[in-house]
Amino acid sequence: MTLPKSDSLELRIMELVRDHYPITKDELKRRLGVSEAKLDLALRRMVQQGLVEYDVLPDKVYIRLKVIPVGPKARKEHKRAKEKEERRRDGQDKKDDYSYM
Numbered sequence: 001m002t003l004p005k006s007d008s009l010e011l012r013i014m015e016l017v018r019d020h021y022p023i024t025k026d027e028l029k030r031r032l033g034v035s036e037a038k039l040d041l042a043l044r045r046m047v048q049q050g051l052v053e054y055d056v057l058p059d060k061v062y063i064r065l066k067v068i069p070v071g072p073k074a075r076k077e078h079k080r081a082k083e084k085e086e087r088r089r090d091g092q093d094k095k096d097d098y099s100y101m
Contacts, residue, residue, distance in 0.1 A: 009032070009034065009038070009039075009042045010042050010045065010046055010051070012032060013028060013032070013039075013042060013043070013046065013052070013063075014046075014051065014052070014065060016028060016031055016032070017052065017063050017064065017065050018065055021062070021064065021065075022055070022062045022064075023062060023063055024060055024061060024062055024063070025039065025040075025043070025061065025063060028063060043063065050066055051065065051066060052064060052065055052066060053066050
């Protein structure tokens with residue numbers, strides 16, 4: 001995951017979502033003064049990078065920042081999860097796999 005550059009549309013989106021949540025795509029478009037196509041492209045990139053996600057409600061769709069864990073504790077948890085996934089794939093960790101019962 002790469003963070004947006006300091007002068008990019010993505011960073012402006014992140015700041016607006018952070019400061020004005022809940023906010024819809026239409027509100028973002030109006031506040032940023034950009035076209036819908038340009039906003040859609042930026043949001044699609046941000047979703048793929050794991051920076052934002054959509055909160056879909058019955059009547060509206062809100063844009064929400066994803067929580068991005070950082071620091072030593074987050075790295076340790078990520079490493080554990082990765083090792084657990086590798087053991088599961090290799091068949092070494094049967095305690096979490098109930099398909100063998």
